[in-house]
Amino acid sequence: xxxxxxxxxxxxxxxxxxxxxxxxxxxxxxxxxxxxxxxxxxxxxxxxxxxxxxxxxxxxxxxxxxxxxxxxxxxxxxxxxxxxxxxxxxxxxxxxxxxxxxxxxxxxxxxxxxx
Amino acid sequence: xxxxxxxxxxxxxxxxxxxxxxxxxxxxxxxxxxxxxxxxxxxxxxxxxxxxxxxxxxxxxxxxxxxxxxxxxxxxxxxxxxxxxxxxxxxxxxxxxxxxxxxxxxxxxxxxxxxxxxxxx
Numbered sequence: 001x002x003x004x005x006x007x008x009x010x011x012x013x014x015x016x017x018x019x020x021x022x023x024x025x026x027x028x029x030x031x032x033x034x035x036x037x038x039x040x041x042x043x044x045x046x047x048x049x050x051x052x053x054x055x056x057x058x059x060x061x062x063x064x065x066x067x068x069x070x071x072x073x074x075x076x077x078x079x080x081x082x083x084x085x086x087x088x089x090x091x092x093x094x095x096x097x098x099x100x101x102x103x104x105x106x107x108x109x110x111x112x113x114x115x
Numbered sequence: 116x117x118x119x120x121x122x123x124x125x126x127x128x129x130x131x132x133x134x135x136x137x138x139x140x141x142x143x144x145x146x147x148x149x150x151x152x153x154x155x156x157x158x159x160x161x162x163x164x165x166x167x168x169x170x171x172x173x174x175x176x177x178x179x180x181x182x183x184x185x186x187x188x189x190x191x192x193x194x195x196x197x198x199x200x201x202x203x204x205x206x207x208x209x210x211x212x213x214x215x216x217x218x219x220x221x222x223x224x225x226x227x228x229x230x231x232x233x234x235x236x
Contacts, residue, residue, distance in 0.1 A: 043230055043232075044227060044229045045206065045208075047224060047225070091157060091158070101148070101163055101225075102148070103150075103160065103225060107156065107157045108157050
């Protein structure tokens with residue numbers, strides 16, 4: 001079985017603050033893939049990052065960074081110097097090698113960045 | 116290039132009617148997926164196509180739901196005898212076949228369409 005938990009339902013910050021979105025996953029597979037998607041008010045899911053379980057390095061992309069910790073089964077997402085345009089629902093998702101290609105999503109975290 | 120497209124963008128129907136939702140995947144993507152998102156919730160997997168076959172239909176909630184895909188392209192999700200609990204956003208996604216990708220895991224990345232908002236009155 002696979003499961004993704006995003007314990008933070010809503011987060012509100014002021015512009016320029018750093019914010020971390022938590023994601024904890026459960027899987028029995030040794031090969032798996034983790035994703036973050038952004039869903040702005042328009043509703044379309046935008047792919048942000050894929051992390052393979054066998055990769056070594058953490059990722060940074062501009063103001064975004066991701067911290068993968070196998071020991072704690074976590075894949076947290078940090079936005080540095082947040083902006084109003086970062087306001088959206090963010091979803092963490094998991095794909096296991098043994099369960100085909102389906103994605104299992106967390107419940108999402110609503111991030112609001114206030115000016 | 117063009118992304119995943121879905122039609123209609125919105126659909127209002129009466130309880131008991133049948134509806135068809137359409138998905139056009141990204142050109143060259145042989146894998147296609149349907150998900151459902153109820154208001155304020157995460158996404159639930161419905162069905163997955165590889166080419167024209169559906170190796171995983173385990174997420175379809177009842178026998179009122181069916182899907183098909185033709186020509187390794189367009190897919191149609193059909194809901195028969197709609198119920199009010201079917202009201203949701205239905206999202207389609209596509210991805211590259213694994214054998215066409217260079218880097219491990221690339222074929223696992225799914226790209227989503229804008230969704231069809233279904234309201235059953």
